Amino acid sequence: MAAQVEIQNVSLVYPNGVRALTDVTLTVEAGEFVFLVGPTGHGKSTLLRLLNREEVATKGKVLVSGWDVAALSARRVPFLRRKVAVVFQDFRLLPMRTAWENIAFALRVTGKSHRAALRAVPEVLAQVGLLDKADDYPSELSAGEQQRLAIARAAATRPQLLLADEPTGSLDPQSSGQVINLLAEINAGDATVIVATHDPAIVNALRRRVVALREGRVVSDIAEGTYPADLMEPASPAGPGSDSLDGPPPAVGEKP
């Protein structure tokens, strides 16, 4: 298996002096499913932002599909981003466009024809179980449906690497299960998936590779791991995070 992501001795210090990452080295093979875990503010999101060149490392090297991300010219960055799709906790959907249009928009801006969009959009909407909601606006969808739509948009461009930054952070346990199953399904279709999360339930349910970050450093890397107990955050009943699952655990393997 070829390396999809190679992070070599990467450090990142923000202009205000905050050190986000320190000497991180990590390799992710093509087709892998990796959980990046750790408490909030310990570098998970920053690491993901390095992979689609939203941030540039102050030291070290980041290679994605063999491309040296920091060395890419501004002109080449869009072509990197066509290989690397991102899903966020807050979905980042276009409120003035329907579910169908949100996905078609992502396809059209990357040069796909209207005809190609007509073929691809129903396919991905069906994959995430939202075909009957194609004409609904994001505000008419539940949080779980919005996240599935965001995943559909990311998957529609057939990325080699899918990054998910706290994808279940705003969801109830059942929706979290559906979302994580979708990500696993996309991974089964050959895309490499990296999920940053501090949600132990989904990590423990899926039992995939778990890379733990603490204070910007990799502290453990386990092939079929669970959420490290020492990195658990205190439960916050009012918060949107699903560190503590009051409801039933996500039904992994079940279709959304």
Add this chain to the structure above:
Amino acid sequence: MIWNSLDFVFHEAALQLKRERLIAIATISTVAVLMLLVGAIVLFLLDLHLSAGWTLGEVDVWACFDSDLSREQAIAEAAKIGAWPEVRSHLFVSKEEGLEWLHRKVASSAALKELGNPLPDGVRVWVKEPRFLAPVAQRIEQMASIDSVRRSDDFFQRVVRLKRGISWAFVIVSVLVSVAGVFIVHNTVRLSLHARWREIYIMQLVGATRAITASPFLLEGAVHGALGSALAACILAPLHMYFVSATEGLWAVSLVPDRAMPYFALCLVVAGASLGIAGSALSIRRHLRHGREWQP
């Protein structure tokens, strides 16, 4: 690929023009007012240029040869003057032709007839540009074969200076008005960018190139500019045509002809579209350079 992108760009620009039609109407009408001003200035300058050109066509130097000079020598001297680079054309005027002209000009020519023909051979010289008039007259005056030189009235020189002054003043006004137009479109597109920052963010996130991201906005700016200018041209061209027909025969100057109006309108529309593109480019460049983080 390129057709897909073009199709997307046109579709998005049309969608936004439809969605933000009130802003579009406001911009188009403001651009129309500005282009009306610019167009009127340009037409006035063209009219002025044509009129001044016609008037200055009459500017000449009249030199009389020394009466001792033979006809052949006078013709040769006249040809020498005609070969100067500043000279547009020359006309040898024999003393007989000169007398005939004098008879035509002076009504009571009985006394003149008694005098015989006191005129020497002469040459009429037209210069290429009015500014050459003085130096050419001076140079002719210095020739040994020349007895006297008469220049066209100073009035023409004053016309030239006035035309130059007016032209510069109006060019400066046009430039200022055009810059104002650029900023109006710039501000409209800024409003549009502000309203659509989410779409731009998503475009950049999924891998749209800068060209694809910027193109719908540039097209929008071009449409604002072109429609505003077309509106201005629709008002200006008929007005000028009416002015030309209404003043026909009132004065002996030429104005921009009616047949030139479609070209004038086309130039105005192209200028307006360019102005719109410049305004949009200014906004989108700034926006893309500084970017914007997603905010809920």
